[in-house]
Amino acid sequence: MQADGSVAAVSGDTSLNLGQYSRAAIERAGPLATGLPLASLPGRSIVARQVHALVQRLARHGLLDYRLFSPRDARDVVVIEPQIAEYWPEPAKLSNGDTLALSRFAYLRRRDNEMVLESPRAGALFRICDPAIAATLAALSRPQKISNLRRQAAALDIGLLGLLLSSGMLIKLDTKDRDGLRVNEGDGNLVLWDFHDLVFHTRSTEGRHTDPVGGAYAYAAAVPPLPALRPPWPGKSVSLDKLALPEPASPFVQLLRARHSTRDFDDRNPVTLPELAQFLGATARVLSEWKSGADVDGGSEVTYTSRPYPAAGSAYELELYLAVSNCEGLARGFYHYDAGGHALVTLDASPEQLRALLAAAEFSMDASGPPQVLITIAARFGRISWKYSSIAYSLVLKDVGCMIQTFYLAAADMGLGGCAIGTSNIDLFAKMTGLEFHVEGPVGQFALGRSAHRSIPG
Numbered sequence: 001m002q003a004d005g006s007v008a009a010v011s012g013d014t015s016l017n018l019g020q021y022s023r024a025a026i027e028r029a030g031p032l033a034t035g036l037p038l039a040s041l042p043g044r045s046i047v048a049r050q051v052h053a054l055v056q057r058l059a060r061h062g063l064l065d066y067r068l069f070s071p072r073d074a075r076d077v078v079v080i081e082p083q084i085a086e087y088w089p090e091p092a093k094l095s096n097g098d099t100l101a102l103s104r105f106a107y108l109r110r111r112d113n114e115m116v117l118e119s120p121r122a123g124a125l126f127r128i129c130d131p132a133i134a135a136t137l138a139a140l141s142r143p144q145k146i147s148n149l150r151r152q153a154a155a156l157d158i159g160l161l162g163l164l165l166s167s168g169m170l171i172k173l174d175t176k177d178r179d180g181l182r183v184n185e186g187d188g189n190l191v192l193w194d195f196h197d198l199v200f201h202t203r204s205t206e207g208r209h210t211d212p213v214g215g216a217y218a219y220a221a222a223v224p225p226l227p228a229l230r231p232p233w234p235g236k237s238v239s240l241d242k243l244a245l246p247e248p249a250s251p252f253v254q255l256l257r258a259r260h261s262t263r264d265f266d267d268r269n270p271v272t273l274p275e276l277a278q279f280l281g282a283t284a285r286v287l288s289e290w291k292s293g294a295d296v297d298g299g300s301e302v303t304y305t306s307r308p309y310p311a312a313g314s315a316y317e318l319e320l321y322l323a324v325s326n327c328e329g330l331a332r333g334f335y336h337y338d339a340g341g342h343a344l345v346t347l348d349a350s351p352e353q354l355r356a357l358l359a360a361a362e363f364s365m366d367a368s369g370p371p372q373v374l375i376t377i378a379a380r381f382g383r384i385s386w387k388y389s390s391i392a393y394s395l396v397l398k399d400v401g402c403m404i405q406t407f408y409l410a411a412a413d414m415g416l417g418g419c420a421i422g423t424s425n426i427d428l429f430a431k432m433t434g435l436e437f438h439v440e441g442p443v444g445q446f447a448l449g450r451s452a453h454r455s456i457p458g
């Protein structure tokens, strides 16, 4: 409790204000430090409602774990660690006749001295403290009727199965589904995801896990940095210096030399809509459309496009979403770039979401203000994973690299400034677009605007 009567959650030098509560409510919430039974939360009194509000606020900030505790053995059976802000433990209702199986995205692994059950689909991870539960999970690698499971494990907790199901660790199958575990878990967009690709996507972005992201130098004390230049191999060296290209350098080489990252923008002289149109037209617009014959036996013909940057398999799965903060001639807002029609289409994102997106970019660049235009590069994953197994997500990231360099060069050519951004929040994007994270989501970002420092067109 702070001097002004408000309650704050404090960790190191970070403090989060959680609002004002009565002394009685704070006393009632005291056992939160070790465990407050969820069943004790509902209640109509003012104190009960205050405790409920405090608990929900803590949950929304990811500050609660949920313990399944065995009073008989006086130890935890499972501890649930939420990974998304909305997680709340609500067990799905189950009956003896239901058939369950482990999701193909769920995996058990060692974390420090614990065993954790994780899944890129789940909003929480489950710390498995009782080996008997790991045995039940192993049994669930094949579809199992609950009555059957109960015969094998007498102490099986149906509530836990309900929590595993509601969080997406388990799937419930119809009788007719039994043989098609992959095609019966989720929609076609999910079927196309390989396990490692979805894990990689959710763990290398923000929004669906709680680990530190970005330049944390986590093991700097244990491992020294690698040298900037690779030590040369001992073999005979052929100097290329004498073979240097004649001066002056070609316009393309000059453009490569002029390219650099710009993080601070001149907000009194923002990028204009015609410049934005030129930038998008030069870098991302559809140049032509063509059809190939059927790619697979019995399939129909597939439409492809050509665009200014190269893309694996000509799939062109990348889409551009623009968070516009300051562009002369274009209202502040969130837009999709229709690359076929060369047009910007407004999306209904809230001002808070737009601010959050721009603020995260400002933070990532350690900039003095938000970028004038923040381009989120999103992927329609199914467009590329329909064809490629094992390498689909890596191809998406390589395509992002091609696109980012194209952006850098176009910005330099136009005398604009830009900067790639290495992180994106897939949960925020899902909220802004209403699209599920496995259907279409951010894989890269690029800040664009007029540099605060004079830049010379390439």
Ligand SMILES: Cc1cc2nc3c(=O)[nH]c(=O)nc-3n(C[C@H](O)[C@H](O)[C@H](O)COP(=O)(O)O)c2cc1C
Pocket: 259, 260, 261, 262, 263, 364, 365, 366, 404, 419, 420, 421, 422, 423
């Ligand atoms: C994939 C990628 C991610 C990047 N992420 C960030 C970032 O999050 N924040 C940032 O300030 N710069 C970011 N940068 C910009 C680099 O820091 C910059 O390219 C590098 O320091 C070289 O400087 P230059 O671009 O001015 O030549 C990123 C660049 C790339 C290619």
